[in-house]
Amino acid sequence: MDKMIYLDNAATTAVEPAVLASYMETTKRLVGNPSSLHNLGVVSNRILNKAREQVAELLNAKADEIIFTSGGSEADNLAIKGTAWAKKRYGNHIIISAIEHPAVTRSAQWLETQGFELDYAPVDHDGKVIVEEFAKLIKPETILVSIMVVNNVVGSAQPIKKIAAVLEDYPNIHFHVDAVQALGKVAVEDFMIDRVDLASFSAHKFHGVKGVGILYKKEGRVIDPLIHGGGQEMGLRSTTENMAGIVSTAKALRLYLEKEKDCYDKKIRDYLYEQLGTYENVTLFSPEDTKNIVAFGIKGIRGEVLVHAFEEKEIYISTNSACSSRKKTEKSPLENMGYSPELAETIVRVSLDYTNAMAEIEHFMVVFNLLYKKLSKV
Ligand SMILES: Cc1ncc(COP(=O)(O)O)c(C=O)c1O
Known part of the structure; x- marks a missing residue:
């Protein structure tokens, strides 16, 4: 790539x-x-x-x-x-x-x-x-x-x-x-x-x-x-x-x-969702019937760490950036969905569009696999 x-x-x-x-x-x-x-x-x-x-x-x-x-x-x-x-x-x-x-x-x-x-x-x-x-x-x-x-x-x-x-x-x-x-x-x-x-x-x-x-x-x-x-x-x-x-x-x-019927490719979303789901330490935060967003985290790894690790490979994803402005006492959307604050901090979000091709997600998964192994050791 x-x-x-x-x-x-x-x-x-x-x-x-x-x-x-x-x-x-x-x-x-x-x-x-x-x-x-x-x-x-x-x-x-x-x-x-x-x-x-x-x-x-x-x-x-x-x-x-x-x-x-x-x-x-x-x-x-x-x-x-x-x-x-x-x-x-x-x-x-x-x-x-x-x-x-x-x-x-x-x-x-x-x-x-x-x-x-x-x-x-x-x-x-x-x-x-x-x-x-x-x-x-x-x-x-x-x-x-x-x-x-x-x-x-x-x-x-x-x-x-x-x-x-x-x-x-x-x-x-x-x-x-x-x-x-x-x-x-x-x-x-x-x-x-x-x-x-x-x-x-x-x-x-x-x-x-x-x-x-x-x-x-x-x-x-x-x-x-x-x-x-x-x-x-x-x-x-x-x-x-x-x-x-x-x-x-x-x-x-x-x-x-x-383009309404194909604003994003559901096959790509399903592939990504399924692949991520095979990793033991991955939490999938998005529901199975999610739309173009696949939100997930690696247990113990803060979302920012993963975002920057992907960025080094020129892959751009995001964290739940809205967290930054939240008051200490206020729960994040994930906490309101019943996740612990520790898990909520691991979130990263991949959001797809008609511009994305399957080859990009396959490459994303190759990089993810390497990062998963590297970060799991730390
Ligand atoms: C659900 C939702 N509402 C509102 C906004 C704010 O939109 P804008 O960036 O155009 O102000 C966003 C942007 O991320 C959003 O996702």
Whole structure:
């Protein structure tokens, strides 16, 4: 192998050449601010609306249900804080799962400091929300439920339809799903369902550019903005629109969803999962029905050690980097799945994509075998 092997696609993906071309073309061609009254503004506004319509169609939504943001984190913050502020006179209780991304967890925890009450829906050993336990947490004060579609640490897909079925009895609760890791792994129609009110996406996870996110907000649901100003994005996110980012995101989304059936090769995922499972000291943290993520650890070896050892061989994987910002008293997603802190520290994550070939994973396993023997001796 004479080229690097990139297996960190859940962290970010490489921009597709056609997406980059669209980004550059839009930057060069569109001078006008879409809010300007003159012709250049009108042209920009028309193209902005077109991009919004394309994104909406691909996500089973209407154009005015699509709000462009600066990324998945902003979309999550807007959904969560925006709901809390808009609905605080009706209640102050929020439920999130115990393994959400920090963009959700930290937003909800900040709201706790502002007088809101937060509960965590427990997950099982596979990293899936236990729906019956979740249902018990709902109370008259509950205004928001936020559950991710696909987990970014272990790759588990959440029972969104079952959670939605529980929430049918509570039509006033906003149901937000963080779908940042979901596209290409779970079919859009399986989570963009009627009972879902808000959904977050991020362009750089589907071969778009960094710095563009999408928040779907169902018509009729009310949230408050985080950013006030000129009233762009239906008054929910003021600032002059990132035209090149938005137009190229519409392109990236279309290209990616066209590939929906093979956003990653399940044969490669299965091979990797099976091979790793044959090593005595390997813990597989991902469930058997994981999506494109295979998270595992070698007992006694910290994740960082393995990441750097692979890096020396130009193979790029990651740890559960979100750990770094966690308070000492707070449990990691793996601990919430029932693993000990010692095992949780061993985690590394391989995340696949359509760019990965079987030969790369075979090479990965050769390197892994050498590292396993070397590290086991230490
Ligand atoms: C599940 C999930 N939510 C939110 C985010 C944040 O997205 P962004 O990097 O676009 O802010 C990520 C990024 O890793 C993620 O995996």
